[in-house]
Amino acid sequence: MAPKLERFVSPGKGNGLRATARIKRGELVYSCEPLACCVSNKLSREVCHHCFTRRETLLRCSQCKTARYCNITCQRQAWSGHKRECKCLRSLLPRIPTDSVRLAARLIFAVLSPSQNSSEELYTLEEHESHLSSVSEQKKQGLSQLASMLELYLQQEAPDLVREMTSLPPSCREPLSLIAKVTCNCFTISDGELQEIGVGLYPSLSLLNHDCRPNCVMVFKGTKLQLRAVRDINPEEELTISYIETLSLTEDGQKQLEDQYHFTCRCQRCDSQDKDGLMLSGGESTWRPLKEALPRLEGLKAESNWQTLLESCSRLLSTVGCDVPEENLYKLRVTDMALDASVHLGHWEEAVGYGEKTLPVYRQYYPDPHPVHGVQLMRVGKLQHYLVHIEDALETFKQAYQIIKVTHGDDHPMTTDLLMKMEECRTEMDQHSSS
Numbered sequence: 001m002a003p004k005l006e007r008f009v010s011p012g013k014g015n016g017l018r019a020t021a022r023i024k025r026g027e028l029v030y031s032c033e034p035l036a037c038c039v040s041n042k043l044s045r046e047v048c049h050h051c052f053t054r055r056e057t058l059l060r061c062s063q064c065k066t067a068r069y070c071n072i073t074c075q076r077q078a079w080s081g082h083k084r085e086c087k088c089l090r091s092l093l094p095r096i097p098t099d100s101v102r103l104a105a106r107l108i109f110a111v112l113s114p115s116q117n118s119s120e121e122l123y124t125l126e127e128h129e130s131h132l133s134s135v136s137e138q139k140k141q142g143l144s145q146l147a148s149m150l151e152l153y154l155q156q157e158a159p160d161l162v163r164e165m166t167s168l169p170p171s172c173r174e175p176l177s178l179i180a181k182v183t184c185n186c187f188t189i190s191d192g193e194l195q196e197i198g199v200g201l202y203p204s205l206s207l208l209n210h211d212c213r214p215n216c217v218m219v220f221k222g223t224k225l226q227l228r229a230v231r232d233i234n235p236e237e238e239l240t241i242s243y244i245e246t247l248s249l250t251e252d253g254q255k256q257l258e259d260q261y262h263f264t265c266r267c268q269r270c271d272s273q274d275k276d277g278l279m280l281s282g283g284e285s286t287w288r289p290l291k292e293a294l295p296r297l298e299g300l301k302a303e304s305n306w307q308t309l310l311e312s313c314s315r316l317l318s319t320v321g322c323d324v325p326e327e328n329l330y331k332l333r334v335t336d337m338a339l340d341a342s343v344h345l346g347h348w349e350e351a352v353g354y355g356e357k358t359l360p361v362y363r364q365y366y367p368d369p370h371p372v373h374g375v376q377l378m379r380v381g382k383l384q385h386y387l388v389h390i391e392d393a394l395e396t397f398k399q400a401y402q403i404i405k406v407t408h409g410d411d412h413p414m415t416t417d418l419l420m421k422m423e424e425c426r427t428e429m430d431q432h433s434s435s
């Protein structure tokens, strides 16, 4: 099958990808395995380092005691990619380098390994941006520390590497530049619930430019990245994704893009700032306390202090929050955190109440199908189902399906799971009406 995308120079943006043919909404545009990837350190004990599946019990590599696998099959398949990494990991135990250092090392091993075939990539490692000339002094210091760590980590394998790496261009050999390239171009690999599980490099897709209202989304199936169209796309139209969260004010989004990705977004949405008014609806004096409470609430969430988080959120929402419209961005954030906390505490009735409040707001903010919206609907649907609000659950699952079938495709486990849930609801409704 001919690829539906090609590399081109996008006016004002540099390199980009565009459609070579007409692409329909929901169509799979591109799919690829990473050139290199690794499980996040914080999930190292919960996720298979080969297939990225979450499991209760995993088999541990007896040598580095760090890598973990579903079973012997995953371990065997992972060995060619893990062999050299395993030596490096052992040399630093009990210390484990950060995700970006481990990813950079895996990238080096992948590039040097003759079995790896990366010739089909549209974008070479040499071309990857490092943005080293434009980063702040403080950020550069952080990168230098990572580069030193990378050298230390690779020491065990270094005598060979130095000789082997001479085949690579200097910008890919020099640790600082390599680390900068990796941190600028890596993708966060997430699971079905959109929780981060790892990081990976997908060189061709690093060419995708950002738009605050993109025409494509990325979804993962294990470590495989799938790019799908969320709108109909014409031949020669540029393909875009969003690098940032959809739910952010224009000013905040632009600042994040400048700090993290070193460019100023000039998309249509930034130009019109059309959602800002809605996000800040209600008088400023009414929503200010919610905005100011957010950093503390996020801190509680990061600590998994669910009890205190739920108490704080529910107090805020039942006092100052009463006068703030549901559409307000800060109120939505607090409501979402209340939902998270009540789910963790098993307070299902409370959770469903918060969840249902967010749904009409999500619908307003996500005019195109988006995984975040689909997952939120699915989450609320599961709560309604659990509480035997069967008709509500079926309705919510149906809405989720309209989104998920576009963003994830028909053969994704999320879609299959959703279809099964809908079937369960229908069976339960039949049983109910016949008894």
Ligand SMILES: [Zn+2]
Residues within 6 Å of the ligand: 048, 049, 050, 051, 052, 053, 069, 070, 071, 074
């Ligand atoms: Zn596995």
Ligand SMILES: [Zn+2]
Residues within 6 Å of the ligand: 061, 062, 063, 064, 065, 066, 067, 082, 086
């Ligand atoms: Zn190992």
Ligand SMILES: [Zn+2]
Residues within 6 Å of the ligand: 211, 212, 213, 265, 266, 267, 268, 269, 270, 271
């Ligand atoms: Zn924009």
